Amino acid sequence: MPVEACETWDCVSYLTQLMVCSPNTSDEALLDDLSFELTGDRFVQVDERSERVGTLRPLQHEFGGWKAASGCVWAGVLDHANEDAILVHLAEQSWAEPDTIQILIKTEDEREFRLYMIRNDRLVLCSPEPLPDE
Numbered sequence: 001m002p003v004e005a006c007e008t009w010d011c012v013s014y015l016t017q018l019m020v021c022s023p024n025t026s027d028e029a030l031l032d033d034l035s036f037e038l039t040g041d042r043f044v045q046v047d048e049r050s051e052r053v054g055t056l057r058p059l060q061h062e063f064g065g066w067k068a069a070s071g072c073v074w075a076g077v078l079d080h081a082n083e084d085a086i087l088v089h090l091a092e093q094s095w096a097e098p099d100t101i102q103i104l105i106k107t108e109d110e111r112e113f114r115l116y117m118i119r120n121d122r123l124v125l126c127s128p129e130p131l132p133d134e
Contacts, residue, residue, distance in 0.1 A: 014045070016081045017113070018056065019104040023071035024096035031056060031074040034089065038078065043089075045080045053081040083107065087116065091123035 020031055035056040037043065043053050056076040060069045078086075083105060095101050095118070103116040103123075115127040 013079045014081075015108045016053075016078045016083055017075070017104075017106045018078055018081075018083075018086065019073065019075040019113075020056070020090065021071065021073045021102040021104075022095065022097075023100050025072050026096045027101075028058065028072045028074075030093045030095065031058070031072065034086075035074065035076070037089075038076070038081075043078075043082050043085050045082045054078040087123055090116075091118055 020034075022031075038055050039052045041052065054076050056074040059073045059075055063069050087103065087105070090101070090103055098118040098121070101118055104113040105116070106113040112128060114125060116123050117126050118124070
């Protein structure tokens with residue numbers, strides 16, 4: 001889904017919330033690498049003058065309760081992010097178990113998160129179901 005809300009730099013920010021969940025802690029290195037790459041300009045929306053979009057951070061120790069979370073969850077709020085490029089990048093990674101990766105993403109214009117998963121080496125929108133064009 002292309003982001004078209006900010007066509008000029010007059011828009012102060014355009015936020016995207018991103019969460020990536022994996023049941024395998026071995027995937028943390030991939031998420032750490034992505035977080036580092038988000039500090040560069042690779043994932044900035046086209047025509048934006050920003051040099052970076054933000055970072056992700058691990059949330060394993062942020063959950064309530066007495067026990068540690070299994071797997072890994074990384075999340076962040078990104079600014080002027082090219083979400084298509086991020087989704088393609090996530091789909092192309094060498095995950096320990098690709099079919100278990102859950103990607104939740106929501107732009108500031110959306111009311112709910114979209115859930116993507118990798119199925120048969122393709123990124124698939126699982127929820128919400130796309131609305132028919134009006």
